[in-house]
Amino acid sequence: MSVDSVAAGASGKEAVRRPASKRRWRDSDLWWSFTRSKLTVVSAVVTAVIVVSALLAPVIAPYDPTDLSSLSLLDAMIPPAWEADGSWSHPFGTDDQGRDMLSAILYGARISLVVGAASVVLAMLLGVALGLVAGYFGGWLDTVIMRLADVQLSFPAILIALLIDGVAKTALPRDLQSSAAIAVVIGAIALSYWVHFARTVRGSTLVERGKEYVQAAYVTGVHPLAIMLRHVLPNVLGPVLVIATINLAQAILTEATLSFLGLGVPATQPSLGTLIRIGNNFLFSGEWWIAMFPGATLALLALAVNLLGDWLRDALNPKLR
Amino acid sequence: MPEPLLRASGLVRYFDVSAPWLNRVLERKPRAVVKAVDGIDFEIGRGETFSLVGESGCGKSTVARLAVGLYRPTRGRIEFDGTDLATVGSRREMLPIRRRLQMIFQDPYASLNPRWRVREIIAEPLRTHRLLSGAALDERVDELLTQVKLDPADGEKYPHEFSGGQRQRISIARALAANPEFLVADEPTSALDVSVQAQILNLMKDLQRDLGLTYLFISHNLAVVSHVSDRVGVMYLGRLVEVGEAREIFRAPRHPYTRLLLDTIPDLKMTRREREPVGGEVPSPIDPPEGCAFHPRCPFANERCRRERPELLAAGKSAVACHAAEEGRL
């Protein structure tokens, strides 16, 4: 008898009692493995702090970095508070325009997160749909979708994103270019990341499709589309969650790279990548903080999200437990 | 004999297991075809239990899947109540037939969607065929759960909260939901412990008596088959080698392969006989032997058996595909 079935039996008993879903969650294996790993808890806290403060940027940021009228060149290039010329009114200092770095980082992180999350959601929708169709229907559909995925996978994601971004921006009429820039970046990143989702979902779909509960639904006369959506889909979403988490970190980094290269979000809405690009100009003239703080925030965020993804992968994989 | 509920005639199903095209060309591999079912005929009358028995790879599960339309025949016909399943074009036309035939699977862990509550699982056929809804639907599910000796409250649980035997009961409840006439059971108890197997076999017998069901029962276990069946077909490498009344076949098996199978059952009564089991193994269905497929293992094989494929010929109450039996050499 395997330990798994013993554990399943135990959690099954709990589910019968069904008090509040809260207790069920506190009692679940996922919560247990979460609390057992210090690194995971720390990652979750770091992620939560960055995400919450970025989302609340308009409320908690001391200045509005997009409000040009509030900027004064007299405040330019103030070093961080703990440096000799620093001041606590600008804890992380200011940039060459006199923008408060802390506020710029909060607003920048907000853009980075929104772009990252939106592109991952888009990539997920696209990838899951295509993977499901390829795996369930097979045949030439499968061949076309998966060969396309293979081709795309042989290029680095950033290259694909650059290509799509460039093509889309030149194709758009000039007056739309800046207003649609964020949407274009999101689309470009999404199109370069759907492959991971599609491949994973296709693999699990092939496995699930062969299982007897799918055959039972077929024998009952359930419509193929309903079998795909109501039977197969819920059973292939587990690994998707893991990929989505890990890809979130990657998408944020890709956006930063695009913005660093000046191809990402417009300069009027600076993301963390844009801030690093601006700071890069001053890195060797002594104003290190302009690049360093956005860079550190980006690294911290990407690392924390990645660690969360790693934990999720291990926790959801019964073989590793 | 009244019109049978299910009739297979000249039923053939091949599976192409060739290597991909490029490999075949580069490595000069020939096309490979598994002759899973290679021309079989049988009929199942209303209300009876017909069993197919044989070792793994003999094609019995393929027949089960052909009977419910999970596979289409390569050749031949499979008729349900006079309708050839292969000629039914659309899913919509098939629906009325689907309602009348259902299947119970082998693996109780894979045959229920792990993300659905038991109530939803059992209600699915009723919803698909738009038979019931609302309170009447709930009532019917409760009734079905009771019928398979589960508690109506169990409907709110998920499959992982049940043991293998209980899951098989849920499978049976789902299969019965839309009041089918014909149930195909593919090794329904081979994943279960013996005491649970007894519960399921008893339940299936009770349901057959109460609901007038017709069963196609697939199993490798001869003792189980002898317990449940009215008639039995013994399969070997995609062919029926012997068909007849269960009692007759188990009392006086005629085909040498049937005799071998019967002789291999471990003896619970323990006469402690020293059996010298027949040697050899089932050959590959990709490249079955010429003539009678059983001849390499058969003690009665002669030149004719190696050359000519025997047809299923009536012999008394059963039918046997064996030259030796036909010639009276057994």
Next chain:
Amino acid sequence: MTPLLEVSRLRVEFATRRGPLVAVDDISFTIAPGEVLGVVGESGAGKSLTGAAIIGLLEPPGRIAGGEIRLAGRRIDNLPPEEMRRIRGREIGAIFQDPLTSLNPLYTVGRQLVETIRVHSSLGGREAREHALQLLKEVGIPAAEQRIDQYPHQFSGGMRQRVVIALALAANPRLIIADEPTTALDVSIQAQIIALLKRLCREHGTSVMLVTHDMGVIAETADRVAVMYAGRIVEIGPVWEVVHAPQHPYTVGLMGSIPILGETRERLVQIEGAMPRLTAIPPGCPFNPRCPHVFDRCRSERPELVPAGASRAACWLHLGAERPVHA
């Protein structure tokens, strides 16, 4: 005769975050030299874990939490892994359900046999190969001279299990633990393997602990049988007695639930309910919620094995009162 294997008060636990689960609960039995002991029970009864505990192959979080295992008088349950590895193969051979897990797919069967033989004996390369060939012939591999240089995947399931038996016998062990050795095989092959196992063990004088769920296999092969239920031995005795005159109500039900060829019964005897999960083993006799003869004492006090007929059964019906159990 002193027993070859002596298991006393063995207890196997699984550490879980909800506390330890007792999978094998305080069981004792012996196996005499040359004897075949069948261990029968349903899945989850603890029969495979008992075998794994004896050869030291319990996988964490499972562990031996109490009791002793002695092989020819020597205690082996607390040996360091290195020493246990020497005992495995040399003194105790193992045959598992899936022959593929016992064979390394990357080496020819000959090489695996030769390696095992050389680790456990002083034979040289050529002699070891001779011996390997001899073993393959003995387990009935046709054209052994050619097949010795083939890889496991080139063998069929039945032939692989023969190779595994050859491997288990390679070092001439005194005890073989066979865990469901025929379950994965087709019936006609099953019969071949059982006959082979029986013949070889008789010829070599090897003791066997045969773990299986199939009472028919036990009936044909074993000398004595232990019936396990929910981690305990509920009945143990000579196989003829247990099959024909079962004493524990569980064994009675189990025997009745097996369909028998040529016996026409409308219904099989059925034990209601299912074996309890390890997390919910009832107090007293673990069988009490399903037992047709249950009375108060069964619900509170755990019965020990006591003489019952020609066997021993862990059932309060057999204590003092001479109340026979009827099916």
